[in-house]
Amino acid sequence: MADFEEDAGKLTVKVVYYGPAQSGKTTNLLRLHDLPGPQLKGEIMTLETRNDRTLFFDLLPMGLRAPSGLLIKLRLFTVPGQVAHDGTRKAILSRADGVVFVADSHRNQTTNNAESFDNLMHNAARVGLDFARLPLVIQFNTRDLPQDVLVPEDAIRNDWRQAPWPLMFSSALQGAGVHATFASLLEVLYGALDAEFELGRRHQLDRQAFVSGLCGSGTTESGS
Amino acid sequence: MSAVDRNFPLQDLVGPSLRGRLQSRLDLLTGVHTALADLHGTLLWGALPAGNSYRIPVELELEPVGHLIAACETPDRLKAAAGLLEMILQQRAQYLMAADLHLEAVQSDYESLLAKHAELEASEARLRVLSRQLEDRVREQVDLIEARQRQLYESERLAAVGQLAAGVAHEINNPIGFVRSNLVTAKRYVASLAELHDAISKSSSSGVRALSDRLDLGFIVEDFGVLLDDCVQGADRIARIVSDLKSFASIDGAEYERFDLGEKLVAVCGMVEAALPPGVSLTCRVDDGSLQVKGHVGHLNQALFNILRNAVQAVRDHGKVSVRAEREGDRVRIEIEDDGEGMTAEVRRRAFEPFFSTRDVGAGTGLGLTVARDAVRAHEGQIEIDSAPGRGCRVRIQLPVVTP
Ligand SMILES: Nc1nc2c(ncn2[C@@H]2O[C@H](COP(=O)(O)OP(=O)(O)OP(=O)(O)O)[C@@H](O)[C@H]2O)c(=O)[nH]1
Ligand SMILES: Nc1ncnc2c1ncn2[C@@H]1O[C@H](COP(=O)(O)OP(=O)(O)O)[C@@H](O)[C@H]1O
Ligand SMILES: [Mg+2]
Ligand SMILES: [Mg+2]
Numbered sequence: 050m051a052d053f054e055e056d057a058g059k060l061t062v063k064v065v066y067y068g069p070a071q072s073g074k075t076t077n078l079l080r081l082h083d084l085p086g087p088q089l090k091g092e093i094m095t096l097e098t099r100n101d102r103t104l105f106f107d108l109l110p111m112g113l114r115a116p117s118g119l120l121i122k123l124r125l126f127t128v129p130g131q132v133a134h135d136g137t138r139k140a141i142l143s144r145a146d147g148v149v150f151v152a153d154s155h156r157n158q159t160t161n162n163a164e165s166f167d168n169l170m171h172n173a174a175r176v177g178l179d180f181a182r183l184p185l186v187i188q189f190n191t192r193d194l195p196q197d198v199l200v201p202e203d204a205i206r207n208d209w210r211q212a213p214w215p216l217m218f219s220s221a222l223q224g225a226g227v228h229a230t231f232a233s234l235l236e237v238l239y240g241a242l243d244a245e246f247e248l249g250r251r252h253q254l255d256r257q258a259f260v261s262g263l264c265g266s267g268t269t270e271s272g273s
Numbered sequence: 274m275s276a277v278d279r280n281f282p283l284q285d286l287v288g289p290s291l292r293g294r295l296q297s298r299l300d301l302l303t304g305v306h307t308a309l310a311d312l313h314g315t316l317l318w319g320a321l322p323a324g325n326s327y328r329i330p331v332e333l334e335l336e337p338v339g340h341l342i343a344a345c346e347t348p349d350r351l352k353a354a355a356g357l358l359e360m361i362l363q364q365r366a367q368y369l370m371a372a373d374l375h376l377e378a379v380q381s382d383y384e385s386l387l388a389k390h391a392e393l394e395a396s397e398a399r400l401r402v403l404s405r406q407l408e409d410r411v412r413e414q415v416d417l418i419e420a421r422q423r424q425l426y427e428s429e430r431l432a433a434v435g436q437l438a439a440g441v442a443h444e445i446n447n448p449i450g451f452v453r454s455n456l457v458t459a460k461r462y463v464a465s466l467a468e469l470h471d472a473i474s475k476s477s478s479s480g481v482r483a484l485s486d487r488l489d490l491g492f493i494v495e496d497f498g499v500l501l502d503d504c505v506q507g508a509d510r511i512a513r514i515v516s517d518l519k520s521f522a523s524i525d526g527a528e529y530e531r532f533d534l535g536e537k538l539v540a541v542c543g544m545v546e547a548a549l550p551p552g553v554s555l556t557c558r559v560d561d562g563s564l565q566v567k568g569h570v571g572h573l574n575q576a577l578f579n580i581l582r583n584a585v586q587a588v589r590d591h592g593k594v595s596v597r598a599e600r601e602g603d604r605v606r607i608e609i610e611d612d613g614e615g616m617t618a619e620v621r622r623r624a625f626e627p628f629f630s631t632r633d634v635g636a637g638t639g640l641g642l643t644v645a646r647d648a649v650r651a652h653e654g655q656i657e658i659d660s661a662p663g664r665g666c667r668v669r670i671q672l673p674v675v676t677p
Contacts, residue, residue, distance in 0.1 A: 052278070059336075063278070091335045092360075094367045105371040106277060110334040122335060126277065136378030143275040 068151035070130030086265035276373030587613025
């Protein structure tokens with residue numbers, strides 16, 4: 050649940066990058082930090098990693114100010130993907146307002162993706178999130194890998210055709226698709242926040258301004 | 274609220290131990306006296322300078338958390354110091370979040386472990402109970418089957434023995450009846466023969482007298498009477514044994530009935546006595562008339578007989594066997610005692626076990642005491658053995674009496 054502090058004129062929103070180990074969650078955050086975009090961008094916190102595996106979390110704060118003066122602060126987290134850190138994943142997922150699920154496109158990661166997605170649903174239930182209404186985007190990362198080890202895009206689209214969530218393809222290492230993914234999450238997120246906090250009516254912040262204010266406009270990449 | 278969702282006030286980020294050290298270094302770098310204030314204006318270190326000063330915001334995650342304040346000519350160094358402070362604050366925040374998160378994760382892992390553990394323990398306990406119940410049930414069933422088997426075996430055997438005994442008794446009763454009555458009649462005839470002998474001895478015919486002497490007729494007549502008396506006694510004894518046998522087998526008494534246990538005990542003793550080796554004595558002391566019990570005559574007889582037969586077997590060719598039965602409150606107490614070889618502790622422990630026997634193969638079924646115990650228990654009684662090697666054996670039975 051987003052944290053609205055009327056007196057301080059501040060709305061704090063939590064976005065979590067979830068997914069199996071080594072799928073590129075941290076890399077997504079690093080790219081968002083490197084590329085220009087949000088009105089306000091803070092320093093990235095990445096916790097000491099061992100063989101670039103996240104031990105606790107990464108955190109990238111960013112924000113924008115609505116015409117009403119409201120500060121909307123987004124805190125982007127990654128969870129550790131390794132199975133063992135489930136307690137940490139659960140704690141970070143708690144009170145999330147939106148989730149980007151970063152899947153690994155490598156053929157041999159199909160099972161891990163599925164298990165991690167199950168784990169996401171399970172933990173969402175444990176921390177009391179309504180999964181059906183949770184703003185969620187699915188990102189298949191590492192699309193730059195050689196064709197013969199990749200699960201083809203068609204197959205992925207076919208697998209997910211029934212799912213209600215936006216499906217994105219990316220190569221976080223090269224930056225492709227990272228912004229598009231984030232933007233598509235912001236699109237959904239705006240709907241949820243507007244419904245609860247009347248961003249449009251009370252704060253004169255429309256969807257487009259929300260997305261471009263946090264993601265920058267004129268991104269050149271392509272998503273789905 | 275999760276550790277990562279918490280706001281850390283400046284007080285927490287710059288703990289007391291850090292303040293002095295930070296202040297002295299920042300003062301040295303800026304060349305002035307700095308002061309650090311939180312958003313409420315509370316000073317964490319230093320003092321507000323009098324006169325003109327710079328207030329540089331110190332930010333964490335896009336928002337000011339306090340101000341670094343100093344009176345200086347240009348703000349450049351103070352800004353650099355604030356930037357440095359921000360980096361330190363970020364590290365501290367990161368550390369605090371990670372530490373809390375770690376605790377939280379450990380706690381939640383621990384809790385889920387505890388829950389799992391409790392679940393496991395509960396299901397293990399359930400399993401244990403189940404398996405114990407199952408064991409008990411199996412044991413009960415096995416005991417039941419064994420008891421039924423023994424009962425079946427014994428009752429069939431008993432029925433066969435009973436039928437045989439009744440048949441034999443019936444077949445013997447008639448002939449022994451006329452044998453006895455013929456013997457009594459014959460005895461009367463002996464009186465006539467004695468008269469004849471008297472007459473002959475007084476006869477004038479020396480030829481007849483000589484014949485009588487040669488045949489020793491006087492002795493024959495005398496001994497004839499004695500022989501016939503013995504025969505009558507023997508026939509009486511046969512008649513008694515037959516009647517005992519009938520009473521023992523008691524095939525007609527399949528139902529529970531009320532009877533005098535003392536009488537039955539005497540009858541059983543009678544049967545055993547008939548086959549006793551000469552060196553063995555059997556005494557039977559039984560209270561008269563007061564030992565009324567209710568039950569299955571055949572089964573109790575069988576029990577008493579089995580015990581008595583064991584006692585007789587234990588003394589072999591020489592020894593004493595005694596049977597006592599008396600009223601004791603509302604119970605009958607029967608003691609069958611012998612001064613035979615006795616039992617070792619191991620034998621005594623296993624004596625009631627079905628098919629346990631120390632006798633040669635074929636000589637004992639090992640069911641005697643088992644059946645005796647089953648019968649006694651079926652009549653709500655108790656049976657116990659007191660025995661040691663070389664010290665004989667005493668079997669004590671207690672049964673409830675029925676009051677008239
Ligand atoms: N080829 C390729 N490699 C990638 C891509 N994205 C990330 N990687 C690499 O994959 C490795 C893991 O990336 P991370 O971003 O640390 O993965 P993560 O999901 O944060 O992993 P955990 O923190 O362990 O859960 C790194 O070596 C990245 O450089 C990608 O799109 N393509
Ligand atoms: N009065 C007794 N004195 C010594 N041993 C006895 C006596 N009665 C029973 N036993 C021992 O107990 C065993 C079991 O007796 P029982 O059940 O009657 O079976 P069985 O007589 O067919 O062997 C006997 O084999 C014998 O070793
Ligand atoms: Mg990571
Ligand atoms: Mg026996």
